[in-house]
Amino acid sequence: MLSITDARGRILALLRPTGAEIVPLGEAAGRVLAAPVISRLTQPPRDVSAMDGYAVRADDAAAGARLRVVGIAPAGHPFGGAMGPGEAVRLFTGSVVPEGADCIVIQEDATEADGIVTLRERGLPGRHVRGAGLDFAVGDELLPAGRVLTARDVGLAAAANHPWLSVHRRPTVAILATGDEIAMPGEPIPAGGIVSSNSHALAAFVRACGGVPVILPVARDDREAIAAAADAAARADLLLTTGGASVGTYDLVQQGLSDRGLALDFWKIAMRPGKPLMFGSMGGVPVLGLPGNPVSAMICALLFGRPAIERLCGLAGDAPPREPARCTVALAANDHRADHLRAVLARGEDGMLEVTPFGPQDSSMLRRLARADAVVLRAPDAPAVAAGAMVEVIRLAACGL
Amino acid sequence: MLSITDARGRILALLRPTGAEIVPLGEAAGRVLAAPVISRLTQPPRDVSAMDGYAVRADDAAAGARLRVVGIAPAGHPFGGAMGPGEAVRLFTGSVVPEGADCIVIQEDATEADGIVTLRERGLPGRHVRGAGLDFAVGDELLPAGRVLTARDVGLAAAANHPWLSVHRRPTVAILATGDEIAMPGEPIPAGGIVSSNSHALAAFVRACGGVPVILPVARDDREAIAAAADAAARADLLLTTGGASVGTYDLVQQGLSDRGLALDFWKIAMRPGKPLMFGSMGGVPVLGLPGNPVSAMICALLFGRPAIERLCGLAGDAPPREPARCTVALAANDHRADHLRAVLARGEDGMLEVTPFGPQDSSMLRRLARADAVVLRAPDAPAVAAGAMVEVIRLAACGL
Structure with a gap:
């Protein structure tokens, strides 16, 4: 069996980022830059005032000085001429500092009457002036390619x-779900059947990871039906399947996709939940076969699907971010498979993050998965830990799950 | 001046959640439930197998027992009759357990030949059976109203x-930006002018918080123009303005909106950046007036706009979540205004979150804000802290900023 890290590496090795497209600025949030953003201008474009007040010459600006107000220059309406000795110009936040001035006296420190401003505080060179280019200059790389x-x-x-x-x-x-027992929500449910959940959860997850989900019609447990369904994925950047990647007689996904040229890469991972996992390429379309159990499917989507989609989006495809937390209960030693315990988070009185795994962890329990805030990572053969020990967790909602 | 907490309380007191709408399941992720989700069925609907294997009677299932395979029941194709003593039915994960059977022997522990299955391991009552309703039962409240x-x-x-x-x-x-100096990106920039940034950042932020942004045309610095622009917001659930909430002569937003009936609630907050802030109601539309400086506008949007939009969305409108971090540098004592230092985060070698504030914190520096991961909270009159002390931070991207 493969390790999670090795499996993720093999998946990423087969994936290439999508090409670039141009979008309006208003639709760009959350997208991944395909080219750096280079500044087209200098900000601020010229020296501007950081406050409402008066532009003066620092040489003139002794406390008690009386200066002639020769103009008023709101933001967007620069003073036309140059300012001479003994003069001042009324400015506001963002106003261009007139030529000849080198300091701002804020209005709280000045009194204007009859065209004369009297200063109560001394002005210092550069005071309350935002120099041209303080924020950025034309030609600066402001945002790098690959940034969300x-x-x-x-x-x-x-x-x-x-x-x-x-x-x-x-x-x-x-997204292709398979199974004779599966009905879409609101549609007639066959005897012994259940309502499709994986496709809908995966679609929301795909969108949260930056992809565009396409839910294919549920394929019956029939090799031909599965092969035909796969044809609809021929232009996809990735095909996710759920169910049918195990060893049972009725696990036909692999067979059906093989009829369409699937080259299988691997299909067993040393992890729980989610041991049966399949990865391969079908006519150039990468195929990630997730388990059928809802919890297994979601955890595998988190560990493998998210990096895969992120890589397609132009990101590195890193493992989901981990953070330390104090486990409130003792945990038994783990076996040789990496485990992912569904758990709730809280803050301890000392501000430390605390995690409490649920008791039963059956991979069919979707309700409990929905209630979880995180999974606790248990490495293969991890020793038992006492209550209060530190463990690593992955937050689920923050990862789009 | 008001405290941040008091200001937020006053804002929330004026806001009511929007009404309910029905959306297809596939568009519901990220939305806030207006009614609880009550289960319409029991899951699993009947006792089902958790594994691929054989349904047997535990009484029959001694190691070495040979049982007659009387049927095969894939998931979605339940066995028709009842299973008698000495009999077994071939099942798969999710198959309904036939009447008369009470245990599953997994296929790895059984060998089938000529219609007879020979067990290598003893079966135990209930083993590998998922009881009806293990996940949930009809009528259960699965998800409460108010949940994202x-x-x-x-x-x-x-x-x-x-x-x-x-x-x-x-x-x-x-979203209403005002100012004679402001041009939209790609459009001609007036002398001394700058390109609009607040509207676009706020629009993305509003969307991330769950709202639908409407960017109104930039209003000139003219009382009538601002009043006319406000008319376009008459059907909005919230009007955000930027700029014009300070004390300068050219701060006309308040005057313009007053011409349309704005009842002003307050307009100064004991915080930095972002002291000038305005809140009120204009013909039933709540109005939140943000400062004009980009960093001030964004921090005020985080502290006040996000709770406001979340309240409108049906959430509580909590303050942005804080978490503890170790500050890598010493911080001077704070004055009487709450401060929000832009900063980068990292993980220390011991796994602890570490935060490093930038040096200069000018409220015009948008590039630096974009590079920040978090803000460090400094309470009013907070004492100086030494390098290595714990502080509280708010992560920006996680809050939609």
């Missing part, structure tokens, strides 16, 4: 005068 | 047979 754009980044790109950005196309991720 | 739906929740709602969900309507949040 935040709301702040969108603001920065706007300030640098970019109405459009080049981002990686969202990868199309086809 | 995760991908897992979507899967759970699907499994409980809900093709539609009732969620709070996304609130419409109008």
Whole structure:
């Protein structure tokens, strides 16, 4: 059996980022930059005032000085001429500092009457002036390629005068559930059947990871039906299947996809939940075969699907981020398979993150998975730990799950 | 001046959640439930097998027992009759356990030939059987109203047979930037002007918080123009303005909105960055006036706008979540205004979160804000802290910023 890390490495090795597309700035948040954002201007473009007040010459600006107000220059309306000795110009936050001035006296420290401003505080050179280019200069690389754009980044790109950005196309991720027992929500349920859940959870997860999900119709447990369903994924960037990757007689996904040229890479991982996992390539389309049990499918999606989709989106495809937490209960020694215990998080009185795994961890218990905040990672052959020991956790919602 | 907590309380007191709308399950992730999700069925619907194997009677299932295989029942194809003594039925994961059987022997522990299965391991009552209702039962409340739906929740709602969900309507949040100096990205920039950034960053932030942003055209620094622009927000759930909430002569937003009936609630907060802040109601539309400096606007959006939008979405409107981190540098004592130092995060060698504030913290420095991972909270009059002391931080991207 493969380790999780080795399996993830093999998956990533087969994936290439999607190409670039141009999107309006307003649709760029959350997307991955395909090209760096280079500033098209200098910000601020000239020396500007950081406060409401008066532009003066520092040489003139002794406490008690009386200066002639020769103009008023709101932001966006620069003072036309140069300011001479003994003169002042009324400014506001963002106003361009007039030529000849080198300091701002804030309005709280000045009194204006009859065209004369009297200073109550001394002005110092450069005081309350934001120099041209304080934030950035034309030609600066403001945001690197490969960055997930935040709301702040969108603001920065706007300030640098970019109405459009080049981002990686969202990868199309086809989702194929199989099984005679599966009905779509709201549709008639066959005898002994259940309602499809994996496809819908995976679609939401794919979207959260940056992909565009395409839920294919449920394929019956029939080799031909599965092969035909796979044809609909021929233009996808990734095909996710659920169920049918185990060893049972009725596990036909592998056979059906083989009829369409699937080259299988591996299919057993030393982990729990989720041992049966399949990866391969079918006519150039990468195929990740997830287990059928809901919890196994979701944990495998987190550990393998998320990095895969992120890699397609132009990111590195890192393992989900881990963080330390104090485990409130003792944990038994682990066997040779990596385990992922569903658990709830809280803050201890000392501010430390605390984690409490649920008791039963059956891989069919979707309700309990939904209630979990995190999974506790248990490495293969990890020794028993006492209550209060530190463990590593992955937060689920923060990873799009 | 008001404290941040008091200001947030006053804002929330004026806001009511939007009404409910019905959305398809596939569009429900990230939305806030307006009604609890009650299970429409029992899962599993009957006792089912947790493994591929054979359904047997535990009484018959001694090691070495030879049982007659009277049927095969894939998932979705239950065995028709009842199973008698000395009999077995071939099952797979998810298959309904036939009447008369009470235990599963996994296929690895059995050998089938000529219609007879020979057991290598003893079967125990209930072994590898998932009892009906193990996950949930009809009528159970699976997800409460007011919950932000995760991908897992979507899967759970699907499994409980809900093709539609009732969620709070996304609130419409109008965004009004003002200023003669402001141009939209890609458009001609006036002399001394700058390119609009706040509107675009706020729009992305509003969307991340669950709202639908509407960017109004930039209003000139003219009382009438601002009043006219405000008319376009008459049907919004919230109006965000940026700029014009300070004390300068050219701060006309308050005047313009007053012409449309704005009742002002307050406008100064004991915080940095972002002291000038305005809140009120204009013809029933709540108005939150953010400062004009980009960093101040974003931090105020985080502290006040996010709770406001979340309240409109049907959530509590809590303060952004804080977490402890070890500060790598010494911090001077704070003055009487709460401060929010832009900073980068890392993990220390001991796994502890570490935070390092930037040096200069000018509120015009958008590039530096974009590079920040978090803000360090400094309470009013907080004493100096030594390098290595614990402080509280808010992660920015995790809050939609």
